[in-house]
Amino acid sequence: MIERMKFLNITGPKDDIDRIIETYISKYDFQLENALSELKDVKELHPFTDTNPYKNALNSSQELKEYLKDTDFKTNRQMSIEEAEALTNTLSDKVNAFSQKKSDLEAELSKYEEKLxxxxxxxxxxxxxxxxxxxxxxxxxxxxxxxxxxxxxxxxxxxxxxxxxxxxxxxxxxxxxxxxxxxxxxxxxxxxxxxxxxxxxxxxxxxxxxxxxxxxxxEEKIQSIKMEITSVDNKIIKTLEDRKDDFLLANQVLYKFNKVFDVRKYAAATRGNRADKKVFYIICGWLTEKDATKLSKELENEPETFCLSEKDLSKVLSTPPIKLKNNALFKPFEMFVEMYGLPNYKEFDPTILVGITYSILFGFMFGDVGQGLVLLILGSILYYTKKIRLAGIIARCGFFSTIFGFLFGSIFGFEDVIQPLWLRPAKAMTALPVIGNLNTVFVVTITLGMLIIILMMIISILTKLRFKKPGEALFDTNGVAGLVFYASALATMVLFMTGNPLPASIVLIIMFVIPLILIFLKEPLAEIVERRKVHLEGGAGMFVLQGFFELFEVLLSYFSNSLSFVRVGAFAVSHAAMMEVVLMLSGAESGNINWIGVVLGNIFVMGMEGLIVGIQVLRLEYYELFSRFYTGGGRAFKPYA
The missing domain is CATH 3.30.70.2750 (Alpha-Beta Plaits)
Incomplete structure (x- = not known):
């Protein structure tokens, strides 16, 4: 799901800006927006022009920090900014004195090296x-x-x-x-x-x-100078090591205050009461609803600081940033959504949908108990130790591969160890009218694919209604008209293949002809529904000609999109065939099994076919699912801190 966002305007006396930022705002993930851009209509606004007083001290501290090897440091101890600056300046003066001596020695070294x-x-x-x-x-x-x-x-x-x-x-x-x-x-x-x-x-x-x-x-002189340089380096390091904890704490304090001060580049300053000429700051930006509520409540204790939440987001110039929030089971699949593009703020977050469909389709195409468990275990280890999201996806796909392995009765390619709970992909056949015998998994995957496409059409209708586009929701190829036509085609196909009688002609006309006519007249009908003036670009003749070819393309796309899911069944069959070849080459048929060959064959199939299957399922997700309802275009939530 997409985290709900709130837009806050925070204002108070200019001299109090650092304290408010350091005490309150810095505790939250706050995506700052440029106040001058957001508040164009407010008069007498101007940017902050103050020079950052902590920048030079921080730069010195960062340079000193490079001398230390281990800079990991955690403490609950506090240090004021004045103490941090004083300590940094003291250490910097000492180190600079050593550095000057080192520079003189290096210049002398260079002279002697040139002579040599x-x-x-x-x-x-x-x-x-x-x-x-x-x-x-x-x-x-x-x-x-x-x-x-x-x-x-x-x-x-x-x-x-x-x-x-x-x-x-x-x-x-x-x-x-x-x-x-x-x-x-x-x-x-x-x-x-x-x-x-x-x-x-x-x-x-x-x-x-x-x-x-x-x-x-x-050479003797050069060696002597190098030893002196090493001695100076050791003195520098010792100077810092003696005050290491204090120095690293001061570095953290300087870094924090530097970031706090830099908030000014997003803030604006304005004048309050004309009598006292008091200057106020304005900071604005996005927080999650939960954080915004907490921050607003905390700022109520500040009598001179005001926090206002903009309830009508349409009045905010910047678009709400996107922060995805999904439970641990589906969180790794956010990677695929981000690769395609984050959703629009009003859009449906497809992460859960991707997680379910991707895992099931992958498991169907890669059904094997042993290989699935290997993917599950290795993926889980990498995900929970290294936090690699792709490893998390592999682990979940491995789980479904294991399930389909039991359904197909395959364990590391051996099909005589366990009985299939459903069928053998390479052997199961179904007799169909007109077509004849067809592999059962092909029938199942095409039907499954059509059901998924119908689900995507329903989501597309809901999305278009949310964006207040009733015309597209009703008459688009992925709208109500397209849904009625496509669902009718699936129902008719199922009735025919199962030997049941088809509906009456009038019903068929309602199911097929009327939806196609509505799709053909999509543009003028949409303009009528949305109360816009009907305009046929190029005239009626051009509209009819263009509509005819577009309708033909729609029918062709329905057919090709449905057949795209044949690849799911094809990979299920090819996976079983490849493992059969591996076992044959390893001598399984003769009874003298070469276990090294079995292991290497399984590794090869898992690596090569696993990669191909992963790419093919991702292609189905992007082209057959996302293209029907998803626009993307959202911008990532990037808090300043």
Whole structure:
């Protein structure tokens, strides 16, 4: 069912808004609406422009909270907002001091890591790097060139120029090293190296010893800095751990007051008495009837706060939000309703209907005692431990699969263990006039499907009357006219198949012809009933032509919709056939049963066919049931807190 909603307007002195929200409103599921939008006709309304005073403290608290691993915290202890802010600021100052030191260490670490990266290119150079960096009369160039150019240079050029190249390392097809050249000819030699694609690398000062020694020294320095950073992190964590409970309580208080203050973005402010210029707030929104009654009663104790309930919801601009309320047995099936779309506030909640029809149809198509019990047990465990709604649906479907398993006499595919209480799906046949022998489950499922369609038509009529659409309720294909025609077709078919005499011709005309004429004249008749001007778009000729084809489509849809339920019987038969194949492959016929094959076969059938059956039943729900009476379009109830 759909929870009944009430729209409340709450007003009082502006300075009292936080206390009222924190003391009363925050205890209830209250879906706030924008007061400025809802109260357009009220003069001198304006939004709140106050800056949230708790936002910065909350942001600091959230940043500090990231240092803690276990943040689950429950307590009945109270803390004022002033205490929460003071504690957060104190801890934040301490942590910021450590953080600044950590930032300085990280900057120093980055510098040394860059130095280490630079010097490692020249590990093979067996000479004091610092001395090279202070040469006066010989120029040096650190850098690298592609390996192929290095080989060409050493083969064809090196012996004819005044330079010394010292190869240090070879990394990724590049040769790293340093070349030396007299200062007087450095420009000429630089040009030659440049033609060999030599790329200079400027090694900064500050190295001691050979590159290998400098690398070792830098690695030690880097490790020392990392240890200092770890020490600072530990101090930060210890600072917070020492006041952990107080800090987490302060975080909760800040979060709560921040949310309370943010209610202002939905509220409006107005001026009261012109003499004292007193400012009032207005908060409005939706609550369930039960919560609205409780909140209104509590606010009666506040002399300056007024709570008004809007009795005529048509005067409220926003549509009532939808909160489904079903008992535990049907609650998981709310998932299917939400997937299709929540019902309109005035509409019928189809959750119970879906729960009953989906479970029965699934059980019919998947009837097996053993497999049904497996679905029931596994689904129940997952639903009650993990709160997975789909698992809850599977558990309920498993229950009905077990029932139909007893009716069909099947347990894990074995049909010689228990006797069927009803029939064997693959073997039961029924003799019908004209048609001949037909599988009994097909006859039953088509009849069941037609009865379900008739039920949907009745619900459609009631829904259209609730929406004050009497024309559609009377003359629509899913209205009274359609119901009379379709129910008559079912009754006539049953009489014919059972060998009973059919009604007289006049009765048949009343049952079939008159409803079709009413469906054909649906639009003008609906306009007459609803006291609107009759208008035939395109003229009488176009109306007749269009009505003829629409009537043909209606008849075709009645036929195809009824046949859609054949799939229920088809899957019941195919399930029995698949399990027969599994047992045959497992050697059940020969008496030498391969139990591993039986188990694996059952798992395969449960997984594959269970998925297909679940999808097929959902298709029947959406296309054959929902499409007849359900519009959806409701919006979910989303309380602010």
């Amino acid at each position: 990266k630079n010097v490692q290119y020249f590990i093979g150079l067996d000479y004091d790097t610092e001395k090279i960096l202070h040469f006066k009369y010989v120029n040096f160039r650190f850098g690298s060139m592609p390996k192929e150019y290095y080989e060409k240079f050493m083969t064809f050029v090196y012996d004819s120029v005044d330079t010394i190249f010292y190869k240090a390392r070879e990394i990724d097809d590049r040769v790293w090293g340093v070349y030396f050249v007299p200062d007087t000819i450095s420009d000429q030699i630089d040009a030659i190296y440049s033609s060999m694609h030599f790329e200079r690398f400027f090694l900064p000062e500050g190295y001691e010893g050979t590159p290998a020694a400098a690398s070792t020294h830098l």
